Amino acid sequence: MNTIILGVDLAKTAFSVCEMDAAGHVRRRLDLKRDAFSLWLAQQPAGTVVAMEACSGAHHWARRCHEYGLQPRIIAAQFVTPFRKGRRTKNDRADAEAIATAARQGNMRFVPVKSIEQQAHLSWHRVREGYKIESLAIGNRLRGLLAEFGVVVAKSDRALRRELADLDAHAALPESFKELLRELAEHWSQLRERLDACDARIELHARKDARCVRLRAITGIGPITADAAVATVGDAREFKQGRQMAAWLSLVPTQRSSGGHARLGTISCRGDAYLRTLLIQGARSSLQRAKAVAMEKATPEQRWIRLLDARLPFGKVIVAIANKHARQIWAMLAREVDYDPHACLRHPMHQEGQAA
Secondary structure, eight states: OOEEEEEEEOOSSEEEEEEEETTSOEEEEEEEEHHHHHHHHHTSOTTOEEEEESSTTHHHHHHHHHHTTOEEEEEOHHHHGGGSSOSSOOOHHHHHHHHHHHHTOTTOOOBOOOOHHHHHHHHHHHHHHHHHHHHHHHHHHHHHHHHHTTOOOOSSHHHHHHHHHTGGGOTTSOHHHHHHHHHHHHHHHHHHHHHHHHHHHHHHHHHHOHHHHHHTTSTTOOHHHHHHHHHHHOSGGGSSSHHHHHHHTTOSEEEOOBTTBOOEEEEOOOSOHHHHHHHHHHHHHHHHHHHHSOGGGOOHHHHHHHHHHHHSOHHHHHHHHHHHHHHHHHHHHHHTOOOOTTGGGGSHHHHHHHHO
16 A cells, blocks of 8 residues: 555545655645545545544544544644645645645654543533633623613622612613613523533533542542543543643643753643643642641641742742642543552652652
8 A cells, every 4th residue: 555644634514635655745635525525535445544633523533534444643733834835825735735744753743532422521511611601701791781870790790690680779770771681681590500500410420430539539629620631631541651741731831942951931821721721720729728727637748739839939839739630630540540648758759858
Protein backbone atom coordinates (compact mmCIF):
# COMPACT_ATOMS: atom_id res chain seq x y z
CA MET A 1 0.00 0.00 0.00
CA ASN A 2 1.62 3.23 -1.18
CA THR A 3 -0.71 5.65 0.59
CA ILE A 4 0.11 5.76 4.27
CA ILE A 5 -1.53 9.05 5.33
CA LEU A 6 -4.93 10.51 4.55
CA GLY A 7 -5.16 14.11 5.73
CA VAL A 8 -8.79 15.18 6.10
CA ASP A 9 -10.04 18.71 6.62
CA LEU A 10 -13.38 18.13 8.35
CA ALA A 11 -16.46 20.29 7.92
CA LYS A 12 -20.24 20.01 8.19
CA THR A 13 -20.92 19.22 4.53
CA ALA A 14 -17.72 19.59 2.45
CA PHE A 15 -14.61 17.49 3.19
CA SER A 16 -11.19 17.96 1.64
CA VAL A 17 -8.85 14.95 1.50
CA CYS A 18 -5.12 14.81 0.78
CA GLU A 19 -3.52 11.43 0.04
CA MET A 20 0.19 11.39 0.86
CA ASP A 21 2.65 8.55 0.24
CA ALA A 22 5.55 7.34 2.37
CA ALA A 23 7.92 9.91 0.85
CA GLY A 24 5.62 12.80 1.66
CA HIS A 25 4.48 13.36 -1.92
CA VAL A 26 0.86 14.31 -2.54
CA ARG A 27 -0.73 11.63 -4.68
CA ARG A 28 -4.28 12.90 -4.94
CA ARG A 29 -6.67 15.53 -3.61
CA LEU A 30 -10.39 14.97 -3.20
CA ASP A 31 -13.32 17.22 -2.35
CA LEU A 32 -16.27 15.19 -1.10
CA LYS A 33 -19.68 15.84 0.38
CA ARG A 34 -20.60 14.27 3.71
CA ASP A 35 -22.38 11.15 2.42
CA ALA A 36 -19.79 10.58 -0.31
CA PHE A 37 -16.97 10.94 2.22
CA SER A 38 -18.53 8.32 4.49
CA LEU A 39 -18.80 5.84 1.60
CA TRP A 40 -15.28 6.63 0.39
CA LEU A 41 -13.86 6.16 3.89
CA ALA A 42 -15.39 2.69 4.15
CA GLN A 43 -13.58 1.65 0.95
CA GLN A 44 -10.08 2.46 2.23
CA PRO A 45 -7.71 -0.45 3.00
CA ALA A 46 -7.61 -1.60 6.61
CA GLY A 47 -4.82 -0.05 8.63
CA THR A 48 -4.74 3.19 6.66
CA VAL A 49 -3.87 6.21 8.82
CA VAL A 50 -6.55 8.91 8.69
CA ALA A 51 -5.39 12.19 10.21
CA MET A 52 -7.74 15.02 11.09
CA GLU A 53 -7.68 18.22 13.09
CA ALA A 54 -9.31 18.34 16.54
CA CYS A 55 -12.65 20.04 15.95
CA SER A 56 -16.38 19.44 16.19
CA GLY A 57 -17.12 15.98 14.84
CA ALA A 58 -13.53 14.75 14.92
CA HIS A 59 -14.20 12.10 17.57
CA HIS A 60 -17.27 10.90 15.66
CA TRP A 61 -15.26 10.32 12.51
CA ALA A 62 -12.43 8.77 14.52
CA ARG A 63 -14.85 6.21 15.94
CA ARG A 64 -16.15 5.60 12.41
CA CYS A 65 -12.55 4.94 11.30
CA HIS A 66 -12.20 2.34 14.06
CA GLU A 67 -15.31 0.60 12.74
CA TYR A 68 -13.77 0.44 9.26
CA GLY A 69 -10.45 -0.91 10.58
CA LEU A 70 -8.60 2.35 9.95
CA GLN A 71 -6.17 4.18 12.25
CA PRO A 72 -7.50 7.63 13.20
CA ARG A 73 -5.11 10.36 14.31
CA ILE A 74 -6.54 13.55 15.83
CA ILE A 75 -4.11 16.48 15.99
CA ALA A 76 -4.51 19.70 17.96
CA ALA A 77 -4.94 22.75 15.72
CA GLN A 78 -1.82 24.54 17.03
CA PHE A 79 0.32 21.58 15.94
CA VAL A 80 -1.01 21.73 12.38
CA THR A 81 -0.48 25.45 11.78
CA PRO A 82 3.37 25.31 11.39
CA PHE A 83 3.03 22.79 8.55
CA ARG A 84 0.75 24.95 6.43
CA LYS A 85 2.54 26.41 3.40
CA GLY A 86 2.40 30.16 3.77
CA ARG A 87 0.74 32.01 6.60
CA ARG A 88 -1.52 33.90 4.21
CA THR A 89 -2.64 30.86 2.25
CA LYS A 90 -5.42 29.10 4.11
CA ASN A 91 -8.01 26.98 2.39
CA ASP A 92 -9.43 23.49 2.76
CA ARG A 93 -6.88 21.83 0.49
CA ALA A 94 -3.93 23.54 2.16
CA ASP A 95 -5.29 22.50 5.56
CA ALA A 96 -5.69 18.87 4.47
CA GLU A 97 -2.09 18.77 3.21
CA ALA A 98 -0.81 20.37 6.44
CA ILE A 99 -2.70 17.78 8.50
CA ALA A 100 -1.20 14.91 6.52
CA THR A 101 2.29 16.39 6.84
CA ALA A 102 1.91 16.91 10.59
CA ALA A 103 0.72 13.33 11.09
CA ARG A 104 3.92 12.01 9.48
CA GLN A 105 6.11 13.51 12.22
CA GLY A 106 7.52 10.88 14.52
CA ASN A 107 7.27 13.04 17.62
CA MET A 108 3.73 14.33 16.99
CA ARG A 109 1.28 14.19 19.89
CA PHE A 110 -2.24 13.02 19.13
CA VAL A 111 -5.53 13.59 20.92
CA PRO A 112 -7.03 10.41 22.42
CA VAL A 113 -10.32 9.42 20.81
CA LYS A 114 -13.28 9.92 23.13
CA SER A 115 -15.93 7.24 23.45
CA ILE A 116 -19.65 7.90 23.02
CA GLU A 117 -20.12 7.63 26.79
CA GLN A 118 -17.44 10.26 27.43
CA GLN A 119 -18.98 12.69 25.00
CA ALA A 120 -22.47 12.07 26.40
CA HIS A 121 -21.27 12.91 29.92
CA LEU A 122 -19.44 16.01 28.72
CA SER A 123 -22.60 17.12 26.89
CA TRP A 124 -24.35 17.47 30.24
CA HIS A 125 -21.51 19.68 31.44
CA ARG A 126 -21.61 21.83 28.31
CA VAL A 127 -25.38 22.30 28.53
CA ARG A 128 -25.00 23.13 32.21
CA GLU A 129 -22.44 25.81 31.40
CA GLY A 130 -24.81 27.21 28.79
CA TYR A 131 -27.60 27.43 31.35
CA LYS A 132 -25.24 29.20 33.75
CA ILE A 133 -24.29 31.80 31.15
CA GLU A 134 -27.92 32.36 30.14
CA SER A 135 -29.02 32.63 33.76
CA LEU A 136 -26.33 35.19 34.52
CA ALA A 137 -27.22 37.20 31.41
CA ILE A 138 -30.93 37.28 32.25
CA GLY A 139 -30.20 38.25 35.86
CA ASN A 140 -28.05 41.15 34.67
CA ARG A 141 -30.71 42.12 32.13
CA LEU A 142 -33.36 42.24 34.85
CA ARG A 143 -31.16 44.42 37.05
CA GLY A 144 -30.40 46.71 34.14
CA LEU A 145 -34.07 47.13 33.23
CA LEU A 146 -35.01 47.88 36.82
CA ALA A 147 -32.14 50.36 37.14
CA GLU A 148 -33.53 52.29 34.16
CA PHE A 149 -36.56 53.05 36.32
CA GLY A 150 -34.57 53.89 39.42
CA VAL A 151 -34.89 50.50 41.14
CA VAL A 152 -31.41 49.34 42.15
CA VAL A 153 -31.12 45.71 43.29
CA ALA A 154 -28.29 44.05 45.22
CA LYS A 155 -25.98 41.64 43.37
CA SER A 156 -27.29 38.43 44.91
CA ASP A 157 -29.90 36.32 43.11
CA ARG A 158 -31.92 36.12 46.32
CA ALA A 159 -32.28 39.89 46.45
CA LEU A 160 -33.35 39.97 42.80
CA ARG A 161 -35.98 37.27 43.32
CA ARG A 162 -37.30 39.11 46.35
CA GLU A 163 -37.60 42.32 44.33
CA LEU A 164 -39.36 40.58 41.45
CA ALA A 165 -41.85 38.95 43.81
CA ASP A 166 -42.91 42.37 45.11
CA LEU A 167 -43.24 44.37 41.90
CA ASP A 168 -46.64 45.69 42.94
CA ALA A 169 -44.91 47.69 45.67
CA HIS A 170 -43.49 49.95 42.93
CA ALA A 171 -46.58 51.88 41.91
CA ALA A 172 -44.60 54.15 39.58
CA LEU A 173 -43.64 51.29 37.27
CA PRO A 174 -45.88 50.89 34.18
CA GLU A 175 -48.06 47.78 34.13
CA SER A 176 -46.75 46.74 30.72
CA PHE A 177 -43.21 46.89 32.09
CA LYS A 178 -44.18 44.77 35.12
CA GLU A 179 -45.69 42.19 32.78
CA LEU A 180 -42.45 42.06 30.81
CA LEU A 181 -40.43 41.59 33.99
CA ARG A 182 -42.69 38.76 35.16
CA GLU A 183 -42.31 36.90 31.86
CA LEU A 184 -38.54 37.33 31.93
CA ALA A 185 -38.44 36.26 35.59
CA GLU A 186 -40.40 33.10 34.72
CA HIS A 187 -37.87 32.26 32.01
CA TRP A 188 -35.06 32.91 34.49
CA SER A 189 -36.69 30.56 37.00
CA GLN A 190 -37.00 27.83 34.35
CA LEU A 191 -33.30 28.12 33.56
CA ARG A 192 -32.47 27.68 37.22
CA GLU A 193 -34.63 24.56 37.37
CA ARG A 194 -32.89 23.10 34.33
CA LEU A 195 -29.50 23.96 35.82
CA ASP A 196 -30.44 22.17 39.04
CA ALA A 197 -31.59 19.17 36.98
CA CYS A 198 -28.21 19.04 35.25
CA ASP A 199 -26.46 19.18 38.61
CA ALA A 200 -28.60 16.33 39.92
CA ARG A 201 -27.91 14.19 36.83
CA ILE A 202 -24.17 14.78 37.01
CA GLU A 203 -24.09 14.01 40.73
CA LEU A 204 -26.09 10.81 40.18
CA HIS A 205 -23.56 9.60 37.63
CA ALA A 206 -20.65 10.60 39.89
CA ARG A 207 -22.09 8.48 42.70
CA LYS A 208 -22.37 5.42 40.43
CA ASP A 209 -18.88 5.67 38.90
CA ALA A 210 -16.20 4.16 41.14
CA ARG A 211 -13.54 6.42 39.64
CA CYS A 212 -15.53 9.54 40.51
CA VAL A 213 -16.07 8.25 44.04
CA ARG A 214 -12.32 7.86 44.48
CA LEU A 215 -11.58 11.35 43.15
CA ARG A 216 -14.12 12.97 45.46
CA ALA A 217 -11.97 11.98 48.43
CA ILE A 218 -9.66 14.87 47.48
CA THR A 219 -10.56 18.10 49.27
CA GLY A 220 -11.84 20.53 46.65
CA ILE A 221 -12.97 17.85 44.16
CA GLY A 222 -16.75 17.62 44.08
CA PRO A 223 -19.09 15.55 41.90
CA ILE A 224 -19.00 17.99 38.96
CA THR A 225 -15.19 18.18 38.88
CA ALA A 226 -14.82 14.43 39.35
CA ASP A 227 -17.26 13.58 36.58
CA ALA A 228 -15.71 16.16 34.23
CA ALA A 229 -12.20 14.82 34.93
CA VAL A 230 -13.16 11.20 34.27
CA ALA A 231 -15.07 12.08 31.08
CA THR A 232 -12.39 14.45 29.75
CA VAL A 233 -9.27 12.43 30.54
CA GLY A 234 -10.65 8.99 29.70
CA ASP A 235 -7.69 6.62 29.90
CA ALA A 236 -5.18 8.45 32.11
CA ARG A 237 -2.47 6.03 31.00
CA GLU A 238 -2.30 8.02 27.76
CA PHE A 239 -0.15 10.41 29.83
CA LYS A 240 3.25 9.17 30.93
CA GLN A 241 3.04 10.92 34.28
CA GLY A 242 1.01 13.40 36.28
CA ARG A 243 3.31 16.24 35.26
CA GLN A 244 2.38 15.68 31.62
CA MET A 245 -1.32 15.79 32.44
CA ALA A 246 -0.90 19.03 34.41
CA ALA A 247 0.91 20.51 31.41
CA TRP A 248 -1.91 19.31 29.13
CA LEU A 249 -4.31 21.31 31.31
CA SER A 250 -1.97 24.35 31.13
CA LEU A 251 -1.42 24.42 34.87
CA VAL A 252 2.31 24.99 34.37
CA PRO A 253 4.09 28.22 33.35
CA THR A 254 5.19 28.90 29.79
CA GLN A 255 8.91 28.72 29.01
CA ARG A 256 11.13 31.21 27.22
CA SER A 257 14.41 29.44 27.93
CA SER A 258 17.57 29.84 25.91
CA GLY A 259 21.31 29.36 26.38
CA GLY A 260 20.86 27.22 29.46
CA HIS A 261 18.89 29.94 31.28
CA ALA A 262 15.39 28.91 32.34
CA ARG A 263 12.84 31.71 32.01
CA LEU A 264 9.34 30.86 33.17
CA GLY A 265 6.34 33.00 32.22
CA THR A 266 2.66 33.05 33.00
CA ILE A 267 0.18 30.20 32.74
CA SER A 268 -0.57 29.67 29.05
CA CYS A 269 -4.28 28.76 29.50
CA ARG A 270 -4.23 26.71 26.28
CA GLY A 271 -5.57 23.42 27.58
CA ASP A 272 -9.10 22.31 28.44
CA ALA A 273 -10.55 25.55 29.84
CA TYR A 274 -13.55 23.92 31.52
CA LEU A 275 -11.67 21.30 33.53
CA ARG A 276 -8.92 23.78 34.39
CA THR A 277 -11.54 26.23 35.71
CA LEU A 278 -13.10 23.53 37.88
CA LEU A 279 -9.69 22.62 39.32
CA ILE A 280 -8.94 26.28 40.05
CA GLN A 281 -12.27 26.65 41.86
CA GLY A 282 -11.57 23.48 43.81
CA ALA A 283 -8.14 24.83 44.75
CA ARG A 284 -9.82 27.86 46.34
CA SER A 285 -11.90 25.50 48.46
CA SER A 286 -8.80 23.53 49.46
CA LEU A 287 -7.01 26.72 50.49
CA GLN A 288 -9.93 27.85 52.65
CA ARG A 289 -10.18 24.41 54.26
CA ALA A 290 -6.44 24.30 54.97
CA LYS A 291 -6.61 27.70 56.68
CA ALA A 292 -9.58 26.65 58.80
CA VAL A 293 -8.04 23.43 60.12
CA ALA A 294 -5.73 23.57 63.13
CA MET A 295 -2.10 22.80 62.32
CA GLU A 296 -1.96 19.75 64.59
CA LYS A 297 -5.01 18.24 62.86
CA ALA A 298 -3.99 19.17 59.32
CA THR A 299 -2.98 16.58 56.73
CA PRO A 300 0.47 16.79 55.11
CA GLU A 301 -1.12 18.35 52.04
CA GLN A 302 -2.91 21.00 54.13
CA ARG A 303 0.32 21.85 55.92
CA TRP A 304 2.01 22.20 52.53
CA ILE A 305 -0.76 24.54 51.39
CA ARG A 306 -0.40 26.72 54.47
CA LEU A 307 3.36 26.97 54.03
CA LEU A 308 2.84 27.81 50.38
CA ASP A 309 0.31 30.49 51.24
CA ALA A 310 2.75 32.10 53.66
CA ARG A 311 5.37 32.80 51.00
CA LEU A 312 3.59 33.11 47.64
CA PRO A 313 0.89 35.39 46.19
CA PHE A 314 -2.69 34.15 46.17
CA GLY A 315 -2.82 33.43 42.42
CA LYS A 316 0.32 31.30 42.42
CA VAL A 317 -0.90 29.35 45.44
CA ILE A 318 -4.19 28.54 43.72
CA VAL A 319 -2.48 27.35 40.53
CA ALA A 320 0.00 25.26 42.52
CA ILE A 321 -2.84 23.53 44.37
CA ALA A 322 -4.72 22.91 41.12
CA ASN A 323 -1.52 21.50 39.61
CA LYS A 324 -1.15 19.12 42.54
CA HIS A 325 -4.79 18.03 42.23
CA ALA A 326 -4.28 17.30 38.52
CA ARG A 327 -1.30 15.06 39.34
CA GLN A 328 -3.25 13.31 42.07
CA ILE A 329 -6.14 12.71 39.68
CA TRP A 330 -3.73 11.18 37.17
CA ALA A 331 -2.20 8.86 39.77
CA MET A 332 -5.60 7.70 41.02
CA LEU A 333 -7.00 7.10 37.54
CA ALA A 334 -3.89 5.60 35.94
CA ARG A 335 -3.02 3.31 38.86
CA GLU A 336 -6.61 2.72 40.05
CA VAL A 337 -5.80 3.55 43.67
CA ASP A 338 -7.69 5.40 46.39
CA TYR A 339 -6.71 8.79 47.73
CA ASP A 340 -4.03 8.62 50.43
CA PRO A 341 -3.39 11.96 52.20
CA HIS A 342 -0.10 10.60 53.60
CA ALA A 343 1.29 9.25 50.31
CA CYS A 344 3.71 12.18 49.97
CA LEU A 345 5.49 11.09 53.15
CA ARG A 346 6.60 7.90 51.40
CA HIS A 347 7.97 9.70 48.37
CA PRO A 348 11.78 9.24 47.94
CA MET A 349 12.37 13.02 47.72
CA HIS A 350 10.59 13.57 51.04
CA GLN A 351 12.58 10.79 52.72
CA GLU A 352 15.86 12.21 51.39
CA GLY A 353 14.92 15.62 52.81
CA GLN A 354 14.15 14.09 56.19
CA ALA A 355 17.48 12.25 56.19
CA ALA A 356 19.36 15.44 55.35
